[in-house]
Amino acid sequence: xxxxxxxxxxxxxxxxxxxxxxxxxxxxxxxxxxxxxxxxxxxxxxxxxxxxxxxxxxxxxxxxxxxxxxxxxxxxxxxxxxxxxxxxxxxxxxxxxxxxxxxxxxxxxxxxxxxxxxxxxxxxxxxxxxxxxxxxxxxxxxxxxxxxxxxxxxxxxxxxxxxxxxxxxxxxxxxxxxxxxxxxxxxxxxxxxxxxxxxxxxxxxxxxxxxxxxxxxxxxxxxxxxxxxxxxxxxxxxxxxxxxxxxxxxxxxxxxxxxxxxxxxxxxxxxxxxxxxxxxxxxxxxxxxxxxxxxxxxxxxxxxxxxxxxxxxxxxxxxxxxxxxxxxxxxxxxxxxxxxxxxxxxxxxxxxxxxxxxxxxxxxxxxxxxxxxxxxxxxxxxxxxxxxxxxxxxxxxxxxxxxxxxxxxxxxxxxxxxxxxxxxxxxxxxxxxxxxxxxxxxxxxxxxxxxxx
RNA sequence: UCCUGAGUAGCUCAGCGGUAGAGCGGGUGGCUGUUAACCACUAGGUCGUAGGUUCGAACCCUACCUCAGGAGCCA
Numbered sequence: 001x002x003x004x005x006x007x008x009x010x011x012x013x014x015x016x017x018x019x020x021x022x023x024x025x026x027x028x029x030x031x032x033x034x035x036x037x038x039x040x041x042x043x044x045x046x047x048x049x050x051x052x053x054x055x056x057x058x059x060x061x062x063x064x065x066x067x068x069x070x071x072x073x074x075x076x077x078x079x080x081x082x083x084x085x086x087x088x089x090x091x092x093x094x095x096x097x098x099x100x101x102x103x104x105x106x107x108x109x110x111x112x113x114x115x116x117x118x119x120x121x122x123x124x125x126x127x128x129x130x131x132x133x134x135x136x137x138x139x140x141x142x143x144x145x146x147x148x149x150x151x152x153x154x155x156x157x158x159x160x161x162x163x164x165x166x167x168x169x170x171x172x173x174x175x176x177x178x179x180x181x182x183x184x185x186x187x188x189x190x191x192x193x194x195x196x197x198x199x200x201x202x203x204x205x206x207x208x209x210x211x212x213x214x215x216x217x218x219x220x221x222x223x224x225x226x227x228x229x230x231x232x233x234x235x236x237x238x239x240x241x242x243x244x245x246x247x248x249x250x251x252x253x254x255x256x257x258x259x260x261x262x263x264x265x266x267x268x269x270x271x272x273x274x275x276x277x278x279x280x281x282x283x284x285x286x287x288x289x290x291x292x293x294x295x296x297x298x299x300x301x302x303x304x305x306x307x308x309x310x311x312x313x314x315x316x317x318x319x320x321x322x323x324x325x326x327x328x329x330x331x332x333x334x335x336x337x338x339x340x341x342x343x344x345x346x347x348x349x350x351x352x353x354x355x356x357x358x359x360x361x362x363x364x365x366x367x368x369x370x371x372x373x374x375x376x377x378x379x380x381x382x383x384x385x386x387x388x389x390x391x392x393x394x395x396x397x398x399x400x401x402x403x404x405x406x407x408x409x410x411x412x413x414x415x416x417x418x419x420x421x422x423x424x425x426x427x428x429x430x431x432x433x434x435x436x437x438x439x440x441x442x443x444x445x446x447x448x449x450x451x452x453x
Numbered sequence: 454u455c456c457u458g459a460g461u462a463g464c465u466c467a468g469c470g471g472u473a474g475a476g477c478g479g480g481u482g483g484c485u486g487u488u489a490a491c492c493a494c495u496a497g498g499u500c501g502u503a504g505g506u507u508c509g510a511a512c513c514c515u516a517c518c519u520c521a522g523g524a525g526c527c528a
Contacts, residue, residue: 028487035487048488066478083488101479106464107489113520114464169526198528223526224454236528315524326524379528424528437521438528448454449519 004042008076009086015076020047020088021096023124024068026107027061034061038070041129044270048079048087057093066107067099067124112440119444119453127278130271131441134264134433139425141263142216142237145256151212151239156199158218161191162403169222170194171232195220198422199238201354201407204383207240207418208410214239216425224448228437229374231426233446240420246356246365246382249419250342253369253378254295256423257340261290264432271433280434286372287432295340300324300363303332303343310336321347326375333370340371353393354407355381356417367421371431380421387411 002021022038025046029035032053039046049072051058064070071094079087104118105125115122122128143153159173173195175188184192199215206213219236239252264272265287276284298306307318307328316325324332324343333341344367348357355364365382384390390411394401401408429441439445444453 026489028485028490030485030487030490033486035490037488050486079486081486081488102463103478104463106478110464116520219528221527225526226454227524227526228522230527234528323526376528422528427528 005038005040005045005047006042009043009045009047011076011086014078014086017073017091018076018088019071019073020049021071022047022069024064024066024070024099026066027064029061034058034064036064036070036072038072039124039129041123044126044130044133044274048084049074049090049093050087051090051093055090055092057090060093060095063095063098065099065101065103067103067105069096069099070094071096112437116439116445123443126274127435128440130274131429131433131435132443134268134271135429135441137267138260138264138429138432139216139235141260141267142256142425144263145259146212146214146239149212151214152206152210154199154203154206154210154213154215155217156196156202156206156215156238158196159189159193160196160202161189161193162201162407169224170197171220171222197221198236200240200420200422203238203240203420204410204418205406207242207420208414208416211243212239212241226448228439229427229430231438231442231445231447232451234438234442235425237423237425238420240418242416242418244382244419245417246344246367246419249380249382249421250297250344250367250369253367253380253421253423254340254342257295257369257371257377257428258291260428261287261432265291275434280436283434289339290371293339295342295369296337297342297344298332298337300343300346303328306336307331321349323350329368329370329375333375334372338372340369342367342369344368351381353397353399354383354390356384356419357389357393365419369421373436374427374431376424377427377431378421378423380419382417382419385411385415385417387415 002019005020005022008015008018008020020038022040025037025039027034027036034051034053036049036051037046038049051061072088072090073092074088074090076086077089079085105121110125115125115128123132146153171194173193176182176186196219198219199217203213203215215238217235218233220233222232223230241248241252272284301320303324304318304320310331312331314327316327318328332343345358345363346366347362348355348364351364351366355366357364367380368376369378371377384393387408390408391401394404426438426441430436430438433441435441439447
């Protein structure tokens with residue numbers, strides 16, 4: 001493996017006779033020499049290469065346009081000019097792959113909308129190389145957070161026959177020909193199957209065996225959602241803990257957000273600086289604030305109360321028993337609390353069947369963690385662990401108990417209080433990068449009418 | 454899916470009834486240890502698509518398509 005620019009640029013002394021590879025960002029010609037800046041993706045910074053005009057390889061300059069890939073032999077020396085600590089004095093240079101004038105990425109002035117139309121080339125830009133390096137490091141930090149606390153990573157199925165009621169529209173998985181009259185029994189699995197909308201129900205079975213578990217994988221929703229915060233395919237982290245109530249659940253959710261924000265600050269300083277400068281000037285301040293004070297917790301009923309007493313006239317009325325709308329959540333997170341906030345104990349009629357009923361008979365032990373700018377980043381609950389209450393809830397929601405016998409068995413044999421949540425990985429990335437559209441934190445985003453790669 | 458706005462050169466945009474423009478990117482020449490380099494010249498466009506109004510449409514009207522912002526749904 002050749003050495004990366006990340007490693008080379010971190011050198012504390014000059015290096016002689018090294019070879020670097022990368023893609024050309026820009027070239028400037030001077031009388032005595034040419035300057036080529038290359039990046040190799042290993043870090044945000046690039047390396048300036050100085051090619052003396054007297055070298056035989058200087059004849060290659062006209063073919064070295066933005067986007068070309070090159071390989072350079074030379075010495076790493078202290079740069080005599082401002083702008084960079086190190087630069088490379090070239091001895092020899094080879095063009096690995098040319099790029100002609102049709103290369104769409106220029107040195108400046110591209111909108112995220114345009115770059116979305118060239119998703120295969122945008123990782124070569126400053127913005128997107130930073131986003132995707134952060135995506136990788138955050139994914140790793142998530143595993144570390146849970147593994148350090150003895151959680152087990154469980155791979156729940158991508159193809160399921162349960163629809164985790166309430167989690168949204170499903171993508172059908174079938175091998176039947178379109179328009180065929182074949183029955184579901186004739187299909188590949190002998191029954192209707194779908195892409196998973198949540199691994200929670202299966203995750204519960206493993207929590208009720210291994211104790212603390214988490215899933216981290218792709219999730220699919222066939223909702224016709226057209227917003228900056230929704231995608232048809234996204235990644236979700238779903239921890240599930242046995243012998244755990246809603247308040248333990250909220251504590252873990254808050255701790256995970258704080259851990260991941262801290263990881264961003266510590267492990268991605270160059271990327272963070274870039275985002276703060278070019279994407280969202282309040283990003284660093286907001287992340288630091290997240291670490292400074294404990295997250296607030298407000299019950300749903302108290303939230304409705306404070307909205308009613310806020311004196312604010314909302315477009316949609318605030319009514320106990322109905323869901324909090326975006327404008328309500330934004331008011332609470334961005335104006336009232338001015339920071340992350342957890343809202344808990346929601347009315348039972350607006351929540352799925354599996355959530356634990358509270359003693360008041362009106363609410364369930366559900367919680368949403370809201371962050372400024374994004375809204376809901378985590379949604380979770382304590383699960384109903386009493387068999388009779390769960391069966392009644394399933395009946396109330398019109399579910400066929402036979403289909404969920406494996407799920408109710410968890411309450412039949414050694415039932416325990418347990419709880420968990422789902423964290424939207426892309427929403428977390430939006431929060432820590434300041435990037436405002438979910439399509440820009442996913443390598444190849446899938447949204448309604450859009451899956452071109 | 455609903456509401457609002459926008460589609461003009463490879464990219465970012467100006468032009469808003471009377472012969473299609475600029476900056477960047479490309480080419481050519483010049484200058485320079487340059488830093489989104491600079492200066493000059495140059496090539497590049499059925500103005501999203503289809504109809505309509507008008508002597509005349511990039512511009513006004515209608516439909517459709519695409520994108521963006523907001524809403525619903527949620528992670």
